Amino acid sequence: MANERTLSIIKPDAVAKNVIGEIYSRFEKAGLSIVASRMMHLTQEQAEGFYAEHKERPFFNDLVAFMTSGPVVVQALEGEGAILKNRDLMGATNPKEADAGTIRADFATSIDANAVHGSDSAASAEREIAYFFSDNEICPRG
Ligand code: GDP
Ligand code: MG
Numbered sequence: 001m002a003n004e005r006t007l008s009i010i011k012p013d014a015v016a017k018n019v020i021g022e023i024y025s026r027f028e029k030a031g032l033s034i035v036a037s038r039m040m041h042l043t044q045e046q047a048e049g050f051y052a053e054h055k056e057r058p059f060f061n062d063l064v065a066f067m068t069s070g071p072v073v074v075q076a077l078e079g080e081g082a083i084l085k086n087r088d089l090m091g092a093t094n095p096k097e098a099d100a101g102t103i104r105a106d107f108a109t110s111i112d113a114n115a116v117h118g119s120d121s122a123a124s125a126e127r128e129i130a131y132f133f134s135d136n137e138i139c140p141r142g
Contacts, residue, residue, distance in 0.1 A: 001081035005035065005138075007128035008077050008086055009117035012070035014107050015039075020073055023103055023116065026089055027077055033141045036076040036133045042068050050131055059112065066112050074132045078140060083125055086118040 010023055027034065042050070047067040054060050077086055091102025095114055098105040108114040119125035129138070 003078065003080060004082040004122070004125070005076050005078045005129055006083045006086050006119045006125045007117070007132065008075050008119075010073040010075075011113070011115055011117065012066065012072060013109055013113035014115040015071050015073060017107060019107050019115075023107070024075075026103060027075075027086070030079075030085055030089055032077040032079040032082055032085060034075050035078045035140055036129075036138045037073065038075075038132065038137075039071055039073045041071045044068055050128070062112055076129050076133055076138055083119055083122060087120065090116050090118050 008027070010020055014020070014023060024034065044064060047064045048055075051060065051063055051067070054063060057063075079085065089103055091098030091104035091108075093104075093114060094111045095104045095108035098108070103116050104114050108116075119128050
């Protein structure tokens with residue numbers, strides 16, 4: 001499997017639950033390295049731009065409202081097969097359908113307050129990492 005990078009966000013519900021460290025620990029135990037990281041409170045424009053692909057979906061306004069409701073932690077993760085590995089660690093979008101032991105099964109509250117975001121493809125990973133981090137903010141591991 002190729003060495004990859006993916007964009008992850010710890011959403012406002014998980015920050016409020018004080019489980020940033022627990023989630024980081026899951027990334028690291030799975031062999032993913034945090035190569036860029038920032039805590040921030042997204043503006044409406046930042047959240048709308050990030051989720052532009054969902055603009056026509058009925059839940060778009062709720063999603064933007066939720067993502068701007070409190071601070072988030074945004075990180076780039078690096079490792080073998082990082083994109084799929086992170087999606088596996090996250091579990092299904094709806095926490096009721098997420099496998100036991102996944103981040104969403106353990107920490108999510110509902111389909112919108114679902115603890116984490118993770119890029120779903122190589123193309124989204126590239127766009128989403130560049131959305132938050134410039135090249136000199138990414139610190140690759142050897
Ligand atoms: P993800 O890639 O697993 O995060 O899921 P999607 O890309 O399909 O959706 C993006 C985000 O929109 C999800 O993580 C949820 O927070 C939210 N979302 C998706 N589907 C629904 C829905 O049916 N209702 C609501 N309220 N939010 C949703
Ligand atoms: Mg998605």
